[in-house]
Each structure stands twice: as structure tokens, then as C-alpha cells.
Amino acid sequence: MKGNAVFKRSYNQCLRQLAGQAIGASLPSESELAQSLEVSRTTVRSVFASLIDAGIVTVAAGGRRLVRHPGEADYFPDLQTLSAGAAVARRFMEWILQGDFRAGQLLNAAELARQFGTSTTTIREHLAQFQHVGLLERRPNSSWLYKGVTPAFATEIYDVREMFELRSTRSFIELPDDSPPWRELDVIEAEHRALLANIDEDYRTFPQLDERLHRVIHETSNNRFIIDFYDVISTLFHYTYRWNRSDEKQRNTVALLEHLDYIEALRSRDPRAIDARCRKHLRTARATLARSIEFGPFRSPSSPAGVSA
Amino acid sequence: MKGNAVFKRSYNQCLRQLAGQAIGASLPSESELAQSLEVSRTTVRSVFASLIDAGIVTVAAGGRRLVRHPGEADYFPDLQTLSAGAAVARRFMEWILQGDFRAGQLLNAAELARQFGTSTTTIREHLAQFQHVGLLERRPNSSWLYKGVTPAFATEIYDVREMFELRSTRSFIELPDDSPPWRELDVIEAEHRALLANIDEDYRTFPQLDERLHRVIHETSNNRFIIDFYDVISTLFHYTYRWNRSDEKQRNTVALLEHLDYIEALRSRDPRAIDARCRKHLRTARATLARSIEFGPFRSPSSPAGVSA
DNA sequence: AATCTGTTTTTAATGTAAAAAAAACGGAGC
DNA sequence: GCTCCGTTTTTTTTACATTAAAAACAGATT
Structure with missing residues (x-):
């Protein structure tokens, strides 16, 4: 049980x-x-x-x-090392990734439970979290509405991300040079340079580094809403990253260089410079996500999963 | 069942x-x-x-x-007209309101289920929503941590609220004069004036008007994250409003006047003026919440509810 | 005293079942 | 064709049962 x-x-x-x-x-x-x-x-x-x-x-x-x-x-x-709940969350994201759901589609708990091999209780409890990610809408006494990873979704999430990240840089530059976040930034910068030197083999490890940089910045905000939102972003990217693998090495190299510029600006503690570099990087990232969405999920050759419309 | x-x-x-x-x-x-x-x-x-x-x-x-x-x-x-789930949410907020929980306290599902007269399933499913409100933290295979309505909480929520509301005014002033949100604003302004004229009797109806004004602004952002966040704010205020009833008429009058200034600024479509008036009003609101928290919940004379520590 | 491990007690995770509500079906009347 | 309503089928909501995991307890050993 x-x-x-x-x-x-x-x-x-x-x-x-x-x-x-x-x-x-x-x-x-x-x-x-x-x-x-x-x-x-x-x-x-x-x-x-x-x-x-x-x-x-x-x-x-x-x-x-x-x-x-x-x-x-x-x-x-x-x-088998994932709890039933975590497994549901993962499989749900993977279904989205594979394009098994269409935007606007209604999902029903019983069917998903059958497909995922768990009970409706587990489905209900863990699908709820995707309401906050903005991917699902729940109507009482009725099914779930899948809202889709659409261009609108990308715009909305990035608008908030930009606000939050810019705000976080403000608290970041208030911290003394020897505070843990700045130490962590030193390490992250060193790893950026190491990765750049070895980009041909290691370019696939970039996403982890990206996550660490942005997270350390967001966490200095000391604001639970900002940090929770970064968790959402982070989950989303973890999955959508695989949508578009074209030019992967090229894109990661550009992002690495933008990160280094961004780090340099942070060190300067000049808000104007920081805003410029941060915005520039997020613009690139936003465009990448937008292109992934356009490119779309890898439509599986099989028909869309057996979930009632 | x-x-x-x-x-x-x-x-x-x-x-x-x-x-x-x-x-x-x-x-x-x-x-x-x-x-x-x-x-x-x-x-x-x-x-x-x-x-x-x-x-x-x-x-x-x-x-x-x-x-x-x-x-x-x-x-x-x-x-009896509330679903078991909605009832749980309401009673939970009311317990907080009455100071039955202390910040840092661990809550356990079985005990809450007994107290609330429902099953653990219902508790688990509906308490989850308060994670998103920033009031609870769930640790896997363990209990819930109540984080408390603390001064830190007020700061964090208001920092985000201010960012979101300022951003929303930008989309608001892009809309043509005859768009539904501007029409709604006309109505809201009229009701403000009506309420001011009758403030002695009707001052208690202010919160609804407050909700309508801020919501119409947030909704023009067309951003699901901003709107969801306003839902959080709105729920929170609905409950915390009752914490501090001192000077209620006085405070509502001030807020009404600030609203009218704010509306006037919106009509001018001058970002600088809007920011100033919006910030001023939110500063007042923030201070009100801060004072309510300081004042604290109405400690019930009975001992804190029987929830394990 | 402090740590280790065997045992017992609680509590959370999750499948199952039953009732309520929604949705679908189908015939009748207009 | 369309609306109305009786019936049947699905699906959601929620209580409850069972197992895994945590926590508490207690004797033993160093």
C-alpha cells in the first residue's frame, strides 16, 4: 500500500x-x-x-x-527509487515533453491513474503542484485543464523571472565579499572557466552550472516567494531542456560567456551594468525557450495517450 | 463517504x-x-x-x-455548504487567526483530521495549498512545519506585491479608455466616493472595494503568476483583516483617499506619478499588516489546540 | 555518560471502496 | 430541429485500511 x-x-x-x-x-x-x-x-x-x-x-x-x-x-x-508521488510528477512532465497532451485538453484522474499505474489519490495529490507551475487548472468536481507550454506561458514566466532576478541581484551586491554567496560565486566562476576550456567534451554539464548560478543569486533575496518561483523555473527547465538539442554546444557556449559577463558586472556592484548584463542573458534564455516551444515536443509516433478529451 | x-x-x-x-x-x-x-x-x-x-x-x-x-x-x-476541502482551508486559517499555532510548530495530519472532523486524505490534499502561501513547509515522510505569520512573512509578501502591482499598472495604462478594466475602474471610483460619503455607517465594506481595485489592476497584467499571487494576498487579507480592528474607520478612510489619488494617477497615465501613489498606498497597507502582526492574533483563553509539538 | 542495537509505538504514504456529482444517453413531446 | 426529463454511466470526492518509515523507548555494552 x-x-x-x-x-x-x-x-x-x-x-x-x-x-x-x-x-x-x-x-x-x-x-x-x-x-x-x-x-x-x-x-x-x-x-x-x-x-x-x-x-x-x-x-x-x-x-x-x-x-x-x-x-x-x-x-x-x-x-523504483522514486516515491509514487515523485514518479507521478516526473511522468507527467515527460508526457508533456513528448507532446502527449495538447493545450486545452482535459485530463481525468482515473485515466491518468491507470496510465501511470498508481491510485487516483496519488494523482490528485501530486498533480496539484502543477497548478502553481501554471500548467494545470483545476475545476471543482470536474477534470484538470492542461494549459500547455505555449508562447504565452514562456512570456509570463520570463516576465516574472526577470523581475525576481533583478531584484535578487540588489540583495546580492549588498552582501560583504566574504559572505558564503560570494564565495560560492567564486567557485561557480572558476567552474565556468574550467567548462569553457573543456567545452567540446563537457558542454552537456552546463545546465547544472546554470542552475547553481541563478539559484545562488535568487537565494540571497531571502524571499520565500522568489525562491519558490525559482524552484518552478528550475523544474521546468530541467525538463524542457531536452526539447531542443540543436546547436546545443553553441548555445551553451554563448550562455557561459554571458554568465561570465554577468558575474563581472555583479563584482562591479554597479546596478546599471548588472541590469544590462542580466537582461541580456535572460533575453537569450527566453529566446531559447521560445524556440524550443516552437520546435515543440518530440511528437511520439504513437497516437496521443488514451486520455479523454 | x-x-x-x-x-x-x-x-x-x-x-x-x-x-x-x-x-x-x-x-x-x-x-x-x-x-x-x-x-x-x-x-x-x-x-x-x-x-x-x-x-x-x-x-x-x-x-x-x-x-x-x-x-x-x-x-x-x-x-454544511462548504466542501470538506474548503472547510479545512477555512478552519486552518481561523486557527492561525486565533493563534492556535505558534511559528515553528510541527503539525500532524492525524491530529488535525481529528480536530477538524475529517479524514487525513482531505487534510493532506488541502493543507498543501498553504505551502504556496508560504505558511507551511512540508518535509517528506514527516510532519508539516508552520512557519508563522511573522514580520519576515509580511516583508516578503509585500516586496513581491509591490513589484507585481507596479508592473501591472504598466499594462493597465496601455489599455484604451473604453476597455472593460477602465470601465470597471470608473465604477470602482464611483463606489469609493459613495462609500466616503457614507463612511460612518459603511466603513466595514471597504475590504471588498479594496479587493476589487487591486484585482482589476493585477488582472490586466495577463500573467497567471501575478494573478495567482494576488489570490494568495487576497486570501491572506481576508483573514488577517480581523486581527486588528482598532481605528478601523480611520484606517479605511485613509486607504480610500489613497485609492482615489492612485486612481487619479492612473488616469494621468504618468508612470512616475503612478509609482509614487502606488508605493505610498502599499506602504500604508504594509504598515497596517505589520501592526496587525505585532498586535497579534486574538489569543484564545483556552490553551493552544491539542496538536503535538 | 554515551553509544549501540533490539522492540514498540506513531505517523505518513498510498491503494481501495463507496457516495455524490457530472456527463452521457435516449425517448417523448412540440 | 429543439427542449425537457428519466435513466445509466463516468468521474470526482472523501473515508478508511494497510504498509513503510519515523520516532520513542529500553536494555546492553563499552
């Missing part, structure tokens, strides 16, 4: 840790591991029990010891 | 309509009434059935006819 995703995720994490240990090494205590995995000791205990069952660990005098290194087959599939 | 709040609400609405009719008047058709009450014909049918049961209506040749006027006792209590 309740998935055991927490257990499976912890089990996998534990296997990864053991993979790096020597045979015979002794394992950490239950509470220690619970803390490092950020789960309860109850979960750690079931993980240990399973590890012993699988013959990976024995309990000898003086504690548990590693018997053999885990193989590929010992891990749980990644898909 | 499912409350019949829709039915009860419709039944009451129908009674109100009948109260104004003459005995013997014929009722509208099922589909007609369904449309005007914005419910399904299925619900209308059960309403009609109950009306006949209650002896308020008979079915004669040529349609249903009113037999007697409904009395007070015929109506369902207002409280």
Missing part, C-alpha cells in the same frame, strides 16, 4: 558506499549511517537486514563486515 | 430564489436551473426531489409550482 522507495534508495546508496570499501571492512553503526543517508534508523536496519540476506554483509564479532562487492544486479532499478 | 455540500449549497440558493416568488409560480426547467446555479442537472434533480419532499413545491400539470415560502428552518446551516 505504501511503496518502499525510501528503502530502495537507501539500499542503493549503501551499495555505492560499499563498492569503494575493501573486503572485510567494517560498516558504520546504524545511527551513523541513518544520519549520513538522512533516513531513520528503522530504514537502515531493513537495509542491513537485506544486505545480510543478499550475502553482501555478515555480522561478525565486533560489528558488520563487507563480504563481497556488490554487482550491477544487486542494485534496485532507478525507477 | 463524500459530503453533499454541492447539493446543500444549491438547495439553499434555490430556496433564496423561491423566497422572492409568488405562491403558485412555476419553477424553471431542470437544465435552466442547472445552468444558473452552475451545477449539474443531477444535482438540480435531487434539489427538486427534496423540495417536493419538504412540501415547498408540487409537481402539477405543466411543471413544478411553488406551494409555500421557505422559512428559516428550511435552509441548511451555512457551515
